[in-house]
Amino acid sequence: MTVVSLASPRRAANRRRRAPQIIEAAARVFAERGFHGATTQDIADVLGIRQASLYYYFSSKEEALEIVCLKGVEGFFEAGKAIAAGPGTARDRLSLLINSHLSPLIDRADFVRVFQRERQHLPAESRKRIGRWSRGLERIFEDVIKEGIAKGEFRADLDPRMATLAILGMCNAASSWYRKENAPISHIAAEFTRLVIDGLDKPAAGRSPRHR
Amino acid sequence: MTVVSLASPRRAANRRRRAPQIIEAAARVFAERGFHGATTQDIADVLGIRQASLYYYFSSKEEALEIVCLKGVEGFFEAGKAIAAGPGTARDRLSLLINSHLSPLIDRADFVRVFQRERQHLPAESRKRIGRWSRGLERIFEDVIKEGIAKGEFRADLDPRMATLAILGMCNAASSWYRKENAPISHIAAEFTRLVIDGLDKPAAGRSPRHR
DNA sequence: AATTCCATCTATTGAGCTATAGAAAAATAC
DNA sequence: GTATTTTTCTATAGCTCAATAGATGGAATT
Incomplete structure (x- = not known):
């Protein structure tokens, strides 16, 4: 034997x-x-x-x-779910979500990039499996935004689907330029968050800041 | 002869x-x-x-x-330049730029998509040429944003480079989902514009709308 | 009717690439 | 120090693909 x-x-x-x-x-x-x-x-x-x-x-x-590709998504989804279910206002959680979505770029940029751009070339089986995670992540963002609207934190006239796609598109694009721009991820995340929550617009003088 | x-x-x-x-x-x-x-x-x-x-x-x-790829960019740059140099506030022109950047998706989605994702595979010569246009377009957005800051329309604490990359990333991502979502381009552009200018946040009650 | 030109076809070359088989070498175990 | 297992190597089969050469049939021209 x-x-x-x-x-x-x-x-x-x-x-x-x-x-x-x-x-x-x-x-x-x-x-x-x-x-x-x-x-x-x-x-x-x-x-x-x-x-x-x-x-x-x-x-x-x-x-x-x-x-x-698996290494490119692993963690993303769990981290997102935990944040969405965690404490804080919708604003707070959206901010954390943006951070969490950008931070893998620090040490796994190539993996993330490949996941984003090349997963379409996977054989049907694994492509579907990975696609499910991807859609799950979309939902996490969308649900937080919807909650923000429901609770009166965010504008009521917002299309939450469009907002979700806008934010994810913005974050995902970072994988293709963040090396060249050498801005730290923390800065990118902070600017993105502020842009998404407050917009470009300058608050009219004499008004108090809305939060923070 | x-x-x-x-x-x-x-x-x-x-x-x-x-x-x-x-x-x-x-x-x-x-x-x-x-x-x-x-x-x-x-x-x-x-x-x-x-x-x-x-x-x-x-x-x-x-x-x-x-x-x-050429069919995917042609027009983009000229249209953008004309808008940036045209009349209106920075807000107005940024709104027009977003519109103009999204509208080729209506009838040239495949061309735009190929330009965005496959131009890296062009031979060095033409890749550089096309890259120049691309960076030109970035500058157009960035200049309008900088002008908006200088004129006091936009927040002074904004990082204009990050804002530019955020907006372009958001718009460019649309090429990969707009078919599935079947939302009209005009709606996408309107939501994006509003998001970028005003953000998600609900203005506190009792304040007058900032513009429009 | 004869001629010229255009668009597409058939047939094939040659290069480059993935994947396999089995040998060699390097590391580890006894 | 001999045996075993792991890792890498050589060699190559087999396929797919871009690109070329030259033929063909039909439309337009004269």
Whole structure:
């Protein structure tokens, strides 16, 4: 009978260290050239290994894309749900949502970018699964906005769907310019929040600030 | 000596009718699958002709992409410049800019989408040329916002660069959802404008509306 | 009717890419 | 230090795709 050798701690650790490097390289290359524009050779070049060696870590290019996309959304949804269900005014929670939506750019920009732009090229199965999360996140924003309207914090004549799409579009776009602009995420989030809540307009003189 | 026969009106007209169809098919396919994900066979299928026949109309797939991208920006910049230089308050002009930026979605959505997402795959030469237009458009928005601040219409504590990127991101994102949402462009533009100028916040009771 | 020109077709080349098979080397265990 | 397991390598099969060359049929021209 075959003795199934338990993976030794050290071996498992090695692999656990290597696999993420492979996926990070894939994320970088996919982010730069797009899924179909990138070759597995490009990924191997980043790592300094042979193209075929990659297939020890994933069994197809599409699987690599799926792993990258998963890392691009994971956390997003849970964090959002917690914020939406948490305490505070709709304003407060919307502000936190914007922050939470932007902060993965700090350390996972390539993953987020790939998730945003390349998930359409996933095989139907995983695309649907990931699409569900995405729509879930939309709803979280939309519900907070609706609540804000219902509670009289936000304008009643607002189209909450449009507002949601506007805010998400604004945040998502940041993934494509935030490197070039080198503004800290905290600043971007603060400006976005203020813009969304108060607008560009200057309050007329002699009035007290509405909040804060 | 060779007699160069002038293109007959009818023939020229035929070609003038056909070439745009070819490019429209390319736009559709590029928009759907991305430049590298799309094959020339896909384009030919839309038109019901053979793959090789396309090369009568363009000399490479990249050239087709360039033509599509050009149709995706043409007009944008001129229209924006005219609005920015025109009459009205900064508020008014910003509103017009948002409108003008969204309206090509009505009849050129695929072209706009391809311009936004696939222009990175153009050869260096044309990518730079098109990038220049794009940055020009950013400046138009940014200048109007700066003017609004200078004239006291907009908040003085605003970061005009962030505001510009926020507004453009918001508008550009519309190309990826406006078909599904079936809201008329005029409504989207109106909601976006209001959001950007006034924000989500409900003015405190007892105050007069700030404008309009 | 003969000729010229246009649009599309058939056929094919050649390059580039993913993925597999099996060998080699490196790391780890006994 | 020998055996085992993990990781990477070489080699290549098999496919897809962009692009070229030259033929064909029909419309327009003379």
